[in-house]
Amino acid sequence: MNTLPELTDALLTLDERVAVLTLNRNDLRNALTGSALIDDIVATADWVNQCDEVSVLVITGAGSAFSAGGNIRDMAERGGDFAGDVAECADRYRKGIQRIPLALQAVEVPVIAAVNGAAIGAGFDLANMADIRIASERAKFGETFLNLGIIPGDGGAWLMQRLIGYQRAFELTMTGRVIDANEAKELGIVMTVVPDDQLMPEAMKLATRIASQPPKATRLTKRLMKMAQRMELKDFLDLCAVFQGMSHNEPEHLEAVNRMLSSMGRG
Known part of the structure; x- marks a missing residue:
């Protein structure tokens, strides 16, 4: 099953057992809601598990951001994924963005997040769903849900504390502060920080090394x-x-x- 799935707002390539998924809605700073990126990510995850020709999945963003998370304009208008009463909104989350952590948790191959820019809110959580994170020097990270008066509805409170421990995850979540790539490395969120023009070469070097294994x-x-x-x-x-x-x-x-x-x- 090496035929690539048809995606709407993302690009997908496969070369020498390494699949690269590029979020391709720079006009929305690769927001996961208000776009087709949720469907694209889930479709890619399902395809990877069915395709024996894939040994590693790399996820990155096109343009200035890795992912800005939720679409704030939709939040302001109570539209899109954020419309409806409590029950309707909860159902939209379950049938929408919460499909991403479940899909990526089930991916059978190593997943590398090559964080090219801002990873904010659900975009930060998306990076934390990967097995390894490599960041550009211009990457930023923020668990900013409380700044908007909402909670991490995509599983971020489950993900980050398993990555860096309860205390550090608690502080980042409760303050909503945005950190740079170097602090993210110090906290153990990212493994490596590289110059922007070296991000994909470094990510592909690691991915190719892993993909060379049986x-x-x-x-x-x-x-x-x-x-x-x-x-x-x-x-x-x-x-x-x-x-x-x-x-x-x-x-x-x-x-x-x-x-x-x-x-x-x-x-």
Whole structure:
């Protein structure tokens, strides 16, 4: 299933097992609501899981922002995803933006967020849904929901504290302050900060390195990393034993072993 899905507001490429999803609504600063980006992200996540030719997914933004999160004009007008009474609004969240964390949580391959600019509100949370974040020097991050009198309705309060701990996540969420890329690195939100013109080369370098690993074992390893967060050690080790049995019986395992032996022989 290597046919790319048809997207409306995002661009998708696949080259050498690395898929790159570019949010492409610079006119809205890549806002997730008031655009088709929710559908595009969910469709891409579903496609990745069905496409054996993908080993890594990179998510980035076109233009000046990674993603500005929710569309503030729609909020002001109580329109779009923010229309209706309590029950209607809640239903819009469940059927709208909350599909993104569920879809990305289920992605079977490593996900890298290449944060090119402002990642604000739900855009910040989108970056935190990735496994690894690399930021441009001009990236900004803000859990700014309280500044607008709303709560992180897309799962941000669940995501960030698991990434950097409760206290630091609490402070960023309660103050709504916007931080630069260097502070984000100090807090452990991003792994690396690079000059703007080096963002995608660095992201692709890492993605290509991961994509060079045996693909089935890569997917199993990501599943283990995710499941380790919610399992007791004994149960987890039982699962590891099964996954390892699966790995030992895959042709890619023997191919990798023979490459290693060949390399040692040449040395």
